[in-house]
Amino acid sequence: MSYSNNNPFVRGYDGLSVQRLLAISYDDDCPLTYLPLHPSQSNLPDSQVERRACIFSDDFVLITEDQVVPNELQAQCRSHGLARNVVYAVMAEEDGKPLHVGDTYSEEAAREVVRRLRYETGYYSRCWEISSAHLDADAHRFLAELADIATPTLFLFVAFHIPYGPAIGLKLIATPWTDENLRAVEGITAKRLMQEHRKKGMPESLMHVLHLAALADVRMLVFDADAQVLDGLPIYDD
Numbered sequence: 001m002s003y004s005n006n007n008p009f010v011r012g013y014d015g016l017s018v019q020r021l022l023a024i025s026y027d028d029d030c031p032l033t034y035l036p037l038h039p040s041q042s043n044l045p046d047s048q049v050e051r052r053a054c055i056f057s058d059d060f061v062l063i064t065e066d067q068v069v070p071n072e073l074q075a076q077c078r079s080h081g082l083a084r085n086v087v088y089a090v091m092a093e094e095d096g097k098p099l100h101v102g103d104t105y106s107e108e109a110a111r112e113v114v115r116r117l118r119y120e121t122g123y124y125s126r127c128w129e130i131s132s133a134h135l136d137a138d139a140h141r142f143l144a145e146l147a148d149i150a151t152p153t154l155f156l157f158v159a160f161h162i163p164y165g166p167a168i169g170l171k172l173i174a175t176p177w178t179d180e181n182l183r184a185v186e187g188i189t190a191k192r193l194m195q196e197h198r199k200k201g202m203p204e205s206l207m208h209v210l211h212l213a214a215l216a217d218v219r220m221l222v223f224d225a226d227a228q229v230l231d232g233l234p235i236y237d238d
Contacts, residue, residue, distance in 0.1 A: 008232030009128065009216035013101060013117055015093030018110040022049060022061050026081030034087060035061040038073065046086045054083045090114060127220040128213065131229040132167070136236040139206035143168045143223070154196050156186070157210070167224035170210070177214035209233060 020042075021034040037044065038060040044067075052065040055077035062069050062077060088110035090101040101117070104110040132140065146159040147168050156173045174185040182188050188196075190211070197207050212233075213221050229235055 006232070007212050007216055008230050009213045009218055011216070013092035013094075013099070015091075016101075016114045016117055017091050018107060018114060019089045019091050020107070021087045021089050022054070022083045023085050023087055024054060024056060024061060024081040025084055026079055032084065033081075034089070035059070038062050040070075040073070041067065049083050050085050052083050053080070055080050090117075126218055127222075128218055128230075129167075129222040129224055129227045130209075130233070131227045131235075132223040132225045133229060133235045133237075134205070134209050134233045135223060136203060136205040139203040142201070142203055142206060143170075152200060154193075155200070156193060156214075162222065162224070165224070167222055167227075169220065169222045172210075172214050172219050172221065175214045175219060176217040177211060205234070205236060 019036060021036055023032045023034055025032055033056070035056055036042075037049065041049075041063055044063065048066070049063050052063045054061050054063050054065075055069070055074065056062065056079050057077045061083065062073060063083060085105070087103045087105065088107050089103050090110055090113050092099045092101050102113065104113060135143070143159055146155075147161045151158045156177070158171045158173070160169050160171070161167075162169055174182060177190050177193060179189045179191075182190055182193060186193075194207065194211065197210075202210075210221070
């Protein structure tokens, strides 16, 4: 089971950052290209790079107008253009690859977007209430029995009854259940944890939902017959 776009519990973005880029025009029939300034010019303010002649490679851009560019750097840049404006791109990571989230036209605005997306005032979407229809009859019985006893330690979750109703809640531990995090916290892998769950008789319908939630760093998960179904999860009629 992998952490991917197919996980309906995934919300927000990982590895958020702000990248300062220049929008460069070069040929009349070519779209703008976006590149970062070479580190040697990264201290130049926006006013000294916008609407200035430049040269660029596949990896960086150098302002040539009113700037002295060393010959060795010029030799790396085979294209000429005009730096139209500065863009502050909000970037993230998805499956280890860079993901472009959006653009702003000031660093302050970009950092505000990052602050909001990180939800630094709380842990957004780490508590979920979903329909118990995502569990089959065996999984319902399994959870109900677990909620009445001390959940085994290696399960890495605690089951409990919600008072005055049939809903059952789970407090997940050591999330996200990735190999990297589980090795660091518990000294096991995600596969080993799944094997432990199967060994203790956990039904597949519960294991599927539970591990998807844990991969998305969900910490509290409530199953309630009156809650909404979550698109992307199987539904059981029994």
